Amino acid sequence: MKKESKLVMGMAIGVAIGTAVGVGTDNLGLWISLGIAIGTAVGFAMMKKAGNADGDASA
Secondary structure, three states, X not given: OOHHHHHHHHHHHHHHHHHHHHHHHOOHHHHHHHHHHHHHHXXXXXXXXXXXXXXXXXX
């Protein structure tokens, strides 16, 4: 999987989880933004891990 698609996948999962929690707590704006932030961080971590696993020291 491409590195960029891991970032996008993390963001999409974050938005989905943030939306679900936001609907449950009736605070959609807060949880969608938190979901995007957390999903981006998770996607970036997956992207960095994939770069190191491939032997690419620059990633």
